[in-house]
Amino acid sequence: MQRPMATPSPCTGECRVGAQGVCRGCGRTLDEIAAWSTATEAQRAAIVKAAMARRPAPGA
Template sequence: MPHSASSSPASSPCIDICELAGDVCRGCGRSLDEIAAWGGMSEAQRRAVMSGLPARLRAMGPKAEAPEEAIAHIEAVLKTK
């Protein structure tokens, strides 16, 4: 179903660094399963996943790519709506 002009885009933690470390994205910290399910998730489900991503990115250590940028983006998204 196409989005109407009044609908807002789905929240996303993506920062366009789409590389994997195991089964987790090095850019946003989502798992492959989360990425695959993202489009079918409700906004509340997406926000629930995003709330745990900063800790996941920090725990990834050097495997995370641009974690501070990603965390800042995620926190900004979570403050909206």
């Protein structure tokens, strides 16, 4: 039995990748999205931190 990961996916279900290769919903790059399922907790935390910095401001 697998232990659930503590860091939840930042996916918002609004998957739209812009010209910069970043999802407009969650702020992750395509590489980060692909790596998510096998990422360690530390890697997931780093992905979430980077994604939050990339996400557009609400209403932008």
